Amino acid sequence: MKILIIAAGSHGDVLPFIALGRELQRRGHAPHLYAAAVFETVAREAGLRFTAVGTAEFYDALLRHPDLNRPLRSLGVMARAMEQTGETAWPILDAAVIPGETLVVGSTLAFVIRSLAERHGVPCVTVHLAPAALRSENTLPGPANGITLPPWLKRLFWRLVDALVVAPTLGAVLNRHRRAIGLAPVRRPMGAWLNQSDRVIGLFPDWFAPRQPDWPANLALTGFPLYDGLPGTDLPSDLADFLAAGPAPVAFTSGTATARALDFFATSVAACRLSGHRAILLTRHADQVPASLPPGVIRADYAPFSRLLPRCAAFVHHGGIGTTSQALAAGVPQLIRPMAHDQFDNAARAVALGVAARLSLRDYRPAAVAAALTRLDTDATLRRRCAEVAAGVGTGTAVAEACDHILALAAQP
Incomplete structure (x- = not known):
């Protein structure tokens, strides 16, 4: 056919x-x-x-x-x-x-x-x-x-x-x-x-x-x-080295449907300074991230989520359905900042499942993000629920x- x-x-x-x-x-x-x-x-x-x-x-x-x-x-x-x-x-x-x-x-x-x-x-x-x-x-x-x-x-x-x-x-x-x-x-x-x-x-x-x-x-x-690349696709070597060099970081992405996310990544870096988290900024567009990144923060063009997310402390993203589903499968706590399209609906469903928190565009500020990340770190009920949902995602x-x-x-x- x-x-x-x-x-x-x-x-x-x-x-x-x-x-x-x-x-x-x-x-x-x-x-x-x-x-x-x-x-x-x-x-x-x-x-x-x-x-x-x-x-x-x-x-x-x-x-x-x-x-x-x-x-x-x-x-x-x-x-x-x-x-x-x-x-x-x-x-x-x-x-x-x-x-x-x-x-x-x-x-x-x-x-x-x-x-x-x-x-x-x-x-x-x-x-x-x-x-x-x-x-x-x-x-x-x-x-x-x-x-x-x-x-x-x-x-x-x-x-x-x-x-x-x-x-x-x-x-x-x-x-x-x-x-x-x-x-x-x-x-x-x-x-x-x-x-x-x-x-x-x-x-x-x-x-x-x-x-x-x-x-x-x-x-x-x-x-x-749950497709994020050909079988066997591994993490880039510099990203694998970064993961191995310290505690589990927080991964940040604004999605692949935008090349205008400088404010998002700058705010995310400032939030990690406040919360003490290491960070991975995922974007193919180098001009989206601050020109100078502090120690403990790295930018990566791309990483297969199925290999990256299980090694992260939390995942901050826009709420796209592919991103959300990979986070559910990895059992990683999520902080979602929806912008448009299906993102609000996906975010609402993830929050209802008990595996995510949500911040609006207006509320996505360094102090609020840092506080949300701290809550995701310390909420034992949410982390247990993440593991339960991941077990039900399937193979x-x-x-x-x-x-x-x-x-x-x-x-x-």
Whole structure:
């Protein structure tokens, strides 16, 4: 089977699709990954066919956009990025389809898979990495998560979000694309239409996000993919030496979907001075960290979380689903500073599990961070709960289970 995999987003969003591609290839199929050019090396190292649908320069400019991690403004940024990428991607993907021999798999915002399915009659699979992508009228999004409102008011809220926020941004871009290729416009792209695929997969477990009554009937929840690189990938030698040279440090990351985190890392360094912790600052962008780092603080471009986090005293991060799931699997206490997207929802779920604390952007100040780290160090109940949750995460069979669902669809007439 020829399987086209379209992955939108940053490293944390694309790595699970590389994992799916590797497993599908191992089973004798022909997956082909389409993503931004910056992922070509890691995809080819995994043995996958790869086609770039966005330049490295465009990707870097997107990460540095000041509105990318602002809850409302980010949709406009993503919409413009989708439009530019789609102009390049559509003719490539359209030409790659062989009806009767092709299946398409895409991430939440890979709207193009439904265009391919409608145009060519090929089966398609939507894969959601985070539960926040599965809208439910039982809950509210982002910072409003947890607010109690009557059901009718929640439904009204979602309709206002669609009309005032989604329609002028993502909706406008999607419908320009659909009109250009002769397809009917979509009224609510983030509503039911988003999951009008032959199969919908959620790459998270039901104990993290219990199934909601209004989620798609054809949804399969498989667990966390927990893929952070090829098997055998080890820690960089300088980072391994740093870990061995002193007590367990605190690891800090603002996620791979931003290149504007200087304030975050400067505040984190100041907090470690106050709390007495050693620190690892994880970012590929050297200009995000202070020019001079004190003793006991190191910057690393990248480290596989499955090997790093079990050796850390705590993990401070943005609440991305890949980052959160790796921290759950490692059993490390978490301090989460959500900014946008699914991060508020993931943070709320981690706090509810009893394994994390949360600070808002406004409250992320050296004294507050230092106090939170001290609490994570001394809270025996939280640390015990971290170990309990880690034991329940499992051994990483989610990718194989997701591929079972994909190939079951491919086997149907």
